Amino acid sequence: MNYWLFKSEPDAFSIDDLKAMKGKKDHWDGIRNYQARNLMRDDMKKGDLGFFYHSSCKVPGIVGIVEVVREAYPDFTALDPESKYYDPKASEENPRWVMVDVKFKKKLKKVLSLEYLRTVDELSEMLLLRKGSRLSIQPVMESQWLTILELSAE
DNA sequence: GCCAACGTTGGC
C-alpha cells in the first residue's frame, strides 16, 4: 500500500469536478514527465490512496483524497492529435505515456494550504515542500500521510 | 506577470 499526491490545477480539474462524478472512476491523463510516469507505471497499485492537491491557484494546498482504482495503462490522449496532450512521438506500439484511474474518496473539511503545511515540523521532509519541487505525481511517506490525516480531522 | 528551478531538445 502506497500513498501519493496528485497535483491538479483547479481551473482545469478540481476536487469538486471529481466529486461531481459521484464515485465514478476518472482517468488521470496528461502526465508528460518521465519521473511522474515511472512512479505511476512501476509503483502505483490498485487500492493506493492519494491526496488531491490544487496548484497554480489562489490557495494552493491539499483539498481531498482519491483512491487508485486501475493501475497504469496507455494514456490515449497522447495519440489524439486533437488533444492538448498529444505527443507525436507516441504510438500504438509505443504509447510512451501512461495514466491510472482514480475515484473520489473525500473532500477535506478545510484546505490544508501549502503555507500551513510548511509550518508543520513532521512534514519538513515532504517532497512537496522542497524548493523547486514540481513533480506532478509525488510519493508520500506513510508517516506524512498519517500526519496530514490528523491535521485534516482537527 | 515575474522569475527561479527544473526538464527536454537538438546541434555539435
Added chain:
DNA sequence: GCCAACGTTGGC
C-alpha cells in the same frame, strides 16, 4: 555525451 537554448511549472 555535453550543454546552450528553450519550454514548463507553480509559488508569489
